[in-house]
Amino acid sequence: MTASLRKRDRAREHLIGLIEARAIGQAIPSERQLSADLGISRPTLRSVVDELVRDGWLVRQHGRGMFVGSPKIAQEIVGGPARSGGAGYPPAPGTWTSRILSHSVIPAGMAIGSRLRIEPTTAVLRIARQRLVDGQPMSVETIHVLDELVPGLDIAALETGSFYALLRDQYGVIPTDAEQTHEAAAADPAEAELLGLTAGAPILTLERLTRDQHGRLFEYTRAAYRGDRYRVTSQLTLTDAVQHTAVDVDYRKSS
Numbered sequence: 001m002t003a004s005l006r007k008r009d010r011a012r013e014h015l016i017g018l019i020e021a022r023a024i025g026q027a028i029p030s031e032r033q034l035s036a037d038l039g040i041s042r043p044t045l046r047s048v049v050d051e052l053v054r055d056g057w058l059v060r061q062h063g064r065g066m067f068v069g070s071p072k073i074a075q076e077i078v079g080g081p082a083r084s085g086g087a088g089y090p091p092a093p094g095t096w097t098s099r100i101l102s103h104s105v106i107p108a109g110m111a112i113g114s115r116l117r118i119e120p121t122t123a124v125l126r127i128a129r130q131r132l133v134d135g136q137p138m139s140v141e142t143i144h145v146l147d148e149l150v151p152g153l154d155i156a157a158l159e160t161g162s163f164y165a166l167l168r169d170q171y172g173v174i175p176t177d178a179e180q181t182h183e184a185a186a187a188d189p190a191e192a193e194l195l196g197l198t199a200g201a202p203i204l205t206l207e208r209l210t211r212d213q214h215g216r217l218f219e220y221t222r223a224a225y226r227g228d229r230y231r232v233t234s235q236l237t238l239t240d241a242v243q244h245t246a247v248d249v250d251y252r253k254s255s
Contacts, residue, residue, distance in 0.1 A: 007040045011048045014038060019057055022068045028058070030065055056228065070229060097135075098159045101128040101194075105147050112144050115209060115220045123147040129158065130194050131223075138230070140194045141206075141223035149173055149218055173218065178210040184227070191224045202227030 011034075018028050029037070035045045049066065052058040059069040105123050113120040127143040143163065150171055157166055167173040185205045192199045203224045210219040 007044055008048055011038055011040055011045055015048060015052060019068050024068050024070050026068050028066050028068065095134050097132050098129040100155055100159060101130060103127045103155050112220055116217045125150055125153060137194060137196050139223050139225040140191055141221055144220045146218045174213040175210050176213050178208050180206060180208045182206055195226050197226065204230050
């Protein structure tokens with residue numbers, strides 16, 4: 001390891017220690033002071049700070065200094081059979097809960113019907129919910145599921161449990177594969193209010209079409225995640241075997 005890399009590693013470890021000892025929103029020493037304390041150049045220190053700002057650990061405020069931020073949540077999506085948290089989702093860090101915003105049985109309509117390949121008049125159960133991690137808003141999602149598959153669904157159970165686990169355990173519906181798309185967007189006023197953002201703030205949208213063990217499309221979901229708390233990265237196995245993609249979201253709960 002070169003001397004430059006050793007200095008960067010030492011600076012990063014020192015900064016992480018300062019961050020972990022403070023609550024979100026608390027200030028840390030200035031770059032000038034940190035550079036002097038660590039005996040490293042300002043450009044070297046700044047490159048480390050830039051990485052921590054990009055990952056959400058630190059927030060720069062012009063004219064005020066640097067403050068502890070809220071790093072993003074880490075979750076992995078892998079190939080293989082569905083798990084208890086969802087199709088290919090190991091449990092994500094933190095305590096995930098939901099607040100049901102609305103639920104009703106409605107005709108699928110043209111848009112949902114075309115996605116699920118059903119007639120527009122087919123009944124679907126529409127569930128809108130706010131998802132929280134350790135009590136903090138993380139996403140807003142709207143689920144459309146074929147109503148005939150989930151008669152008498154216990155909506156309240158979705159506030160603390162997994163939707164897919166409920167489908168499997170109560171109805172024998174096993175999610176086996178899904179097509180999922182992520183896209184950057186700007187929060188509309190309703191999304192912004194539920195996510196604790198300002199209107200127009202960056203969000204990451206997710207759209208998912210899911211099939212069950214019989215190959216039937218049964219669910220379409222759209223979700224909006226906080227752009228400042230959620231990050232998607234990919235890890236690919238570049239072999240002839242099935243490729244695996246990982247989604248990492250780094251999260252640090254507030255004190």
